[in-house]
Amino acid sequence: MSNDIFVLVEHHGGAVSEATNELFGMARGLAEASGGAVVGCLLGSGESGLAQGLAADAVLSVQAPELAQFVPEAYAATLAALVADRDPRALLIANTTVGMDVAGAVSGRTGRPLVAYCSALKVEGDTLVAISQIYGGKLNAEVQTGSGAIVSVVGGSAPAASGGSPTVEDVAPPDLSGLRTTFVARVEAPSSDVDITSEDILVSVGRGIGGEDNIELAQELADALGATVSGSRPVTDAGWLPKSRQVGKSGRKVKPKLYLACGISGAPEHLEGMSDAELIIAINTDEKAPIFDVAHYGSTADLFDLLPALTEQVRAVSA
Amino acid sequence: MKILVPLKQTVDLVEELELNDDGTDVEREYLTFKLNEWDEQALEEALLIKDAVGAEVTVVALDEPDADQSLYGARAKGADRAVKLTGDFAAGVSSHARAAILARFLESQGFDLVLIGVQTPEDLDGQTGVILAGMLGLPHASVAVAVEPEGDAFKVTQEMGAGVTHQLSIIGPAVVGVQAAREAPRYVPISRIRAAMQEGGLEQQPAAEVEVLSGLTVRRMFAPQSSSHAEMLGGDAEAAAARIIEIIRERGALKV
Known part of the structure; x- marks a missing residue:
């Protein structure tokens, strides 16, 4: 050796x-x-x-x-x-x-x-x-x-x-004559509705959002904040958000001014995509969730109470 | 076409993970196990192929906690055969040992394609699918988000990150690690799973005795100690919301 x-x-x-x-x-x-x-x-x-x-x-x-x-x-x-x-x-x-x-x-x-x-x-x-x-x-x-x-x-x-x-x-290659795999194409994702890497504020949802119907809660907050909704891998894999909105290792690396992580536990692959955000606020009922190790502020309040409360208060101060 | 989908019961991460007495593994006796979420994606991709062009889909699982539930769940969704490989797996099975057991099982089966979850939360010694492909000398692709039959080959879309995908054409038999199926996994009501259980038909055979060791020794497991932690906002949702507004205003992130 x-x-x-x-x-x-x-x-x-x-x-x-x-x-x-x-x-x-x-x-x-x-x-x-x-x-x-x-x-x-x-x-x-x-x-x-x-x-x-x-x-x-x-x-x-x-x-x-x-x-x-x-x-x-x-x-x-x-x-x-x-x-x-x-x-x-x-x-x-x-x-x-x-x-x-x-x-x-x-x-x-x-x-x-x-x-x-x-x-x-x-x-x-x-x-x-x-x-x-x-x-x-x-x-x-x-x-x-x-x-x-x-x-x-x-x-x-x-x-x-x-x-x-x-x-x-x-170094000479080994015998590669019997390969059964052919490379067909490299495909860049079509330019999508939004580019989450250039957004100032992301309201990002994880598995904790529970289902596609609840994305609306995040969208309402995002609308009030002038922000965009993004998500973690399980959310885009489930089809609740388009792939272009995925933050993390297999999605996009983002660095917004504010990253509001809602129901995201913070798997290493996700943290790799967002831990450089200027301000990270995480909401997750599991106080031991790894997302709190990179977040600046955190709350263990229930998402389904906190998101509507936030939306209402943002609207109130914006009015 | 014959598609094989290995299913693995894995620790439910929603639970508190307790360590065993010597701190070298999770305490498996008291944990809840569920079907590895990526295996569920692999099963869905297999069933999508079956729906589109017809295929015999076989699911195979080691006899790990609640494996019957997953196998019958797969039957209820449309898998044609369900096979349970029996043995004593209480101490956990490394990815290398699992791959070796599956390799021996595959030798007894004709197959064109193995679809398997790209990873599990427990892959300390790597991902089973690619190890299996390496052991059998088969073509492979990981992090697949679409697998579609095309002539005598499979068109595999592989996610490379940052919005880039690669398209490969692979002639089977091959092993593909599925990140996500083209559609969200189908839902079957518990009544259908119960009906499948009553119907029975689970094939059982002893898992091959393998002597493949992972080559790794776990000295200890421990919760990561982070150098920093979020400042936690107390109070109810209203109070937390008010505090969040204050913070983002101070930072100038709120445009009012």
């Missing part, structure tokens, strides 16, 4: 993702502790130039036509071959869609252990020790695993690092 810390370089449209740079920020300390190098794994087609500027000591560049787009099967096969051959101390992968697709598949293919939802990682002798966020952010688990593990890391776990000039080694 080598002592190197591998990082999967995620890139879209010729740009390396911020999540990748965070992985490099995390990898440096680990490599120092393990006595190895920080090594980027750059998969693509004719894109080895992206290696320059990565905060790595070395980059393994695998370039093939089959890797021109993110094809999960091709990525998993390539990365599995790479770790089987080089046997790194750890492989860090961002907990994005790409990461969720690839980390488990590489683990399944290679038999290497996988630690998911990691927010902190350290090297202790031959062991890796990770803190993972599970149960929707309600609990952390401190886990240890042997060397060689794959670790999927949640956003914001380390400061981003860039600006290195790594050596680049070209």
